Amino acid sequence: MSTTDSTEPTSRRRGRRPAGQDTRTALVEAARAVFAENGYDGATVRAIATRAGVDAAMVNHWFGGKEGLFAKAVLQLPFDPMELQAVLRDGPDADLGERIVRTFLTRWDGAGGDVFQALVRSITGHEQAGQVLRDFFQKFFTALLTSVGSDRVPLRMTLCASQLVGMGMIRYVAKFEPMAAAEVETLVAAVAPTVQRYITGEIS
Known part of the structure; x- marks a missing residue:
């Protein structure tokens, strides 16, 4: 994607913030927004600094460059996986799919979807972005599926990941309507039965 000034505001602010x-x-x-729009390769330090209203030298001063800023802004998930485990285990196993879809949407909606967008858009140009998503699903869902006694855990984990990442792609990255603007409970009702089958149902 182009790194032209089209990603920057027309009126630029220079120097120190007030x-x-x-x-x-x-x-x-600002980095989350620019990485979400352009991915790692397409984002520039100048565009991020302009969006933040500071001099570009501040990126090096505080984060050591674009790589360090990406790690802080994108590679740290905007929620605690251990806290999520407690939330999702609080209820009947038969409703786990509903809780997973509802929690996925409400947490990413609450974060504005920017971190998810930035991770997905950066996967091709930044190996760690893909690793963050893989690690999250492998560690998080392996523990969750094991706790409910599911068999074939690796397969079920990747099936759950395919459903949730796909839903996130459509809602936060591609922004297909009506899914992008759909109410959370509408999507829970539509998607949760599939996730529940991946967790506890028969998989041929």
Whole structure:
């Protein structure tokens, strides 16, 4: 994707941020947005700094460059996997698919979908982006499926991942309607039965 100035605001702000504003936080938030729009390869330090309203030198000062900023803004998931385990295990196993889909959507919706977009758009140009998604699903779903006594755990884990990542791609990256704007409970009702079958149902 092009790295032209089209990703930057027309009116640029240079120099230091006004007193009292957190430069690091501003850079992280701006980086998530730019990485979500352009992926790792397409994002530039200049575009991120302009979006944050700071001098580009601040990226090196605070994060050591684009790689360090990507690690802080994107490679750290916006939720605690251990806390999610407790949330998802709180209820009947027969409703686990509903809780998974509902939690996936509400957590990513709450984060604005930017981190998910940035991870997906950056997979081809940044190996760690794909590794973050793989590690999350492998560790998180392996423990969850094992806790409910599922067989063929690796296969079931990848089937669950295919459903959730695909749903995330359509909702947050490609933004196909009506899924992109659909109510969470509408998607829960439609998708949860498939996820539930992947967890506890028969897989031929």
